[in-house]
Amino acid sequence: xGRAAGRYALLVAGHxxxxxxxxxxxYGDLFDRLLRDSPEEVxxxxxxxxxxxxxxxxxxxxxxxxxxxxxxxxxxxxxWIQRLQE
Numbered sequence: 001x002g003r004a005a006g007r008y009a010l011l012v013a014g015h016x017x018x019x020x021x022x023x024x025x026x027y028g029d030l031f032d033r034l035l036r037d038s039p040e041e042v043x044x045x046x047x048x049x050x051x052x053x054x055x056x057x058x059x060x061x062x063x064x065x066x067x068x069x070x071x072x073x074x075x076x077x078x079x080w081i082q083r084l085q086e
Contacts, residue, residue, distance in 0.1 A: 005037070005038050005040035005041045006041060006042070006062075006063030006064065007041075007042045007044065007061070007062050007063055008035075008041070008042065008043050008044070008062055008063060008064045008065065008066060009044055009046060009054060009058075009059055009062045009064070009065045009066070010028060010031055010032065010043045010044065010045045010046065010066050010068070011046050011048045011065065011066065011067045011068065011084070012026070012027050012028045012031075012045055012046065012047045012048060012049060012068050013027075013048055013049050013067055013068050013069065013070035013072065013084070014027060014049050014068060014069065014070035014071055014072060015027065015049065016030075027068045027069075028043075028045040028047070028068075031043070031066060031068055032045075035066065043066075044062070048067075048080055048083075048084050049070065049072075049080060050080075051079075051080055053083060053084075067084070
């Protein structure tokens with residue numbers, strides 16, 4: 001058995017190439033498929049790469065947090081990266 005079913009924030013930090021997206025879906029789809037242990041688990045997606053962040057205090061309502069990989073530099077000056085670092 002895996003972990004107990006819970007609610008997780010999935011911060012999507014990039015978009016795959018068209019070839020990968022056609023084959024696997026976007027990174028939200030891929031991580032959801034790889035991490036989900038049961039149908040009761042919830043992975044709420046926030047496309048931070050597009051500026052879609054959780055509201056202040058919202059993360060406290062989650063049991064866990066996942067940040068996807070990305071082709072972007074974690075120390076770049078992009079506004080969404082700087083906000084994610086906060």
